[in-house]
Amino acid sequence: MSELALAAYAEAEHDRIVDTLFSWLRIPSISAAPDHAADVRASADFCQKLLVEAGLEHTSVLETGGGPAVYADWLHAGVDAPTVLVYGHHDVQPVDPLADWTSPPFEPVIVDGECRARGAVDDKGQTLYQIEAARGLLALQGRLPVNLKLLIEGEEEVGSPNFESLLVSEAGRFSCDVVVVSDTGMISPEVPSTTVGMRGLVAFDVAVRTASTDLHSGMWGGAVANAALVVARLTSGLHDEKGRVTLPGFYDRVRDLSVAEQASLDAQPFDENEFRAAAGDVRYLEGEFGYSPLERVGVRPTAEVVGLHSGYEGPGIKTIVPATGGFKVAFRLVPDQRPDEVDAAFRAWLAARSPDGLQVTVTPEGAVSPALTSLDHPAMAALSRTIELVWGRRPLFTREGGSGPEEALARVLAAPLLFLGVGLPGDRIHAPNERMVMDQFWKGLLAAGELLMELGGR
């Protein structure tokens, strides 16, 4: 790949870049944990320092009311050059269950060509190769082929509660012609792909109470309501026997795939055993009747129970009828479903299924609209060429199942989204032993540089 602009830079700077990655990964910037707020801030400060060292300008830590974001730019490519905003995030997921990690989550190691740590691929690693690509081009050429802005968020893993208002209040500073997001993945290094759509999300925490206190099951069991059974009946009722979500009207706005997207989906290789192994030794598949696993994870809306709890969970048995319990549910949405409509449908569904007298508390846990980029946009052609240059094959077009602040970026900034993401299906993001395959990291760095050159017209 010596023809690629940053090949020599990546080789010469290899050790420094790995050291930088490790230093960043050692900061436990868990945005969901209030006691890690100082770490999220330390991560933002670290990121700002990287941006300064890269030669970018106007670097600043942006207060949001929650975890701070980081911004920098380089705006000297001229008025005819496009302006590109690169998005990433520096906060990470919680690490439990900690016992399942083979090495501590905030002590990065490279084993078998994989960097293992929380945040390795989601998203510090992917953010770092974008920063290093800009640094490399500035170092080699003294300039960039585009006007570049970088916006590194600090609250992505908690649903970006302040991101849209930040975008709105700083819309002038962030204005751009195209947004490049590096927070996604591809099918495999041999079958590179890019995301053209992302599922949205509406999530809820539901708490139920059936009595003022847990009750002795010998004395009361059989006659009083059992909160554990309430939780079980509600959550098991989220799907019908065909695996379809039972919320009224849930599928009404689901848009059919375009011909090009359906063709790309049909061209994707699929082997159930490989799919299950990549997911982490998944024992069996299930889902909506009439759709393939790839359709289920990409283009169909879902309801996932993220967690549930009730009663006694310690060692042995406690002979109680539990009085309280709860569950968390995340609905993944596809175009043109609307979070507000699904919110209303869920509340109606819950009310209809709650026995009279049950005390139910619903807490919204974030809402993101689904996002979709047109395959016909010229920037998509630039991304497609870039991926072919670096991975040796034209990419397939997929939809990412995940949600993020992308929809707000596209909508508020009125710019198309490009997804340059090097994650792989076995990366265990949000789970123990998250990894970045380092060969993908270096390809990501090369691709980030090439994409800026493609967008700048070479």
Next chain:
Amino acid sequence: MSELALAAYAEAEHDRIVDTLFSWLRIPSISAAPDHAADVRASADFCQKLLVEAGLEHTSVLETGGGPAVYADWLHAGVDAPTVLVYGHHDVQPVDPLADWTSPPFEPVIVDGECRARGAVDDKGQTLYQIEAARGLLALQGRLPVNLKLLIEGEEEVGSPNFESLLVSEAGRFSCDVVVVSDTGMISPEVPSTTVGMRGLVAFDVAVRTASTDLHSGMWGGAVANAALVVARLTSGLHDEKGRVTLPGFYDRVRDLSVAEQASLDAQPFDENEFRAAAGDVRYLEGEFGYSPLERVGVRPTAEVVGLHSGYEGPGIKTIVPATGGFKVAFRLVPDQRPDEVDAAFRAWLAARSPDGLQVTVTPEGAVSPALTSLDHPAMAALSRTIELVWGRRPLFTREGGSGPEEALARVLAAPLLFLGVGLPGDRIHAPNERMVMDQFWKGLLAAGELLMELGGR
């Protein structure tokens, strides 16, 4: 009640007895918690000291392999007097959720005539009035009307795992004509009752795993198995739409009530609002179709989900598909259901409902057969007279929903069971703010003395 043998004793010794109760309740003898093993032992030592001070003989702490039991006797009533074995237990339930206690669980207080502490009624308080009754009669009369044995267990709250083998190995020492159990309750002080049967118990812990690790719900959600949904579907499937337990053959051995028991059951007062309030502000009732709440808690077998868990339960949301989960279920059994048969039925039920590939681990958490005492036994007449003397009204005959080691006592010692229990429906046993209504405690002390005199033929 000055005509009762121990009335003056109870009044004179009031403060010392309350101090003794408080001192015992301050020992956190939680048998389910390994880190409280030393407290269970301290509680046994405390109990032994009480028995020595009461004037009983052969006092000893009996090692069981788990929490120690305590034994004492007084065997000088002569060969024509009956031998009575009194059963109680000195271990207590865990205290979580600790935040729901209005005062610390191991700092007993008396408020509104109630002693509030873990173990107040289950079972240190009920054990103490038995010990004090023996002490009082010995102090007043220099002898007891029966040959008395006391056996105070230390593992009742964890299902008495070593109790039956203790009974078998010490059967000679424990041999008796009648067993008196003080670990139950009555309908109300105005409607005294005694238990003639107790439901048995078979309990299980079930752990499931659908994958090697939690998965990102955006990436995999909709296609892979969700352990939280597995838990929800299994537990919600324990009952059919009529509230009947779905295990094959579960009801085959359930014996019809005798005419006397049905009459006693029909005579019990029942007010749904009072019943729900006594249970602790229970929001609504449910259960097996075609049976009243009192039938459901006493004479019908049940399946209770004691606890369930899966996935993320912390603040906010985590966008995962959980890979592991579990639940605990306790089946309450009635005559003539057999724990071994229900065990086999549960395992078959679980296998039939588990998707191929699901990893399921079943751990037995105790098994106790149901117990039933004949209403025709002369000792039952003695108990009935005793209750009428102390509470002013002949008792109704009920079945207790709870299980304990009583079945093993009756079977191994081949003796009828009498239940002298002063607990009340609102005592919150196994729950936060457990209480002993002190008026019931003092009546229990008087009744324990009267019962020995009745059994000794006055």
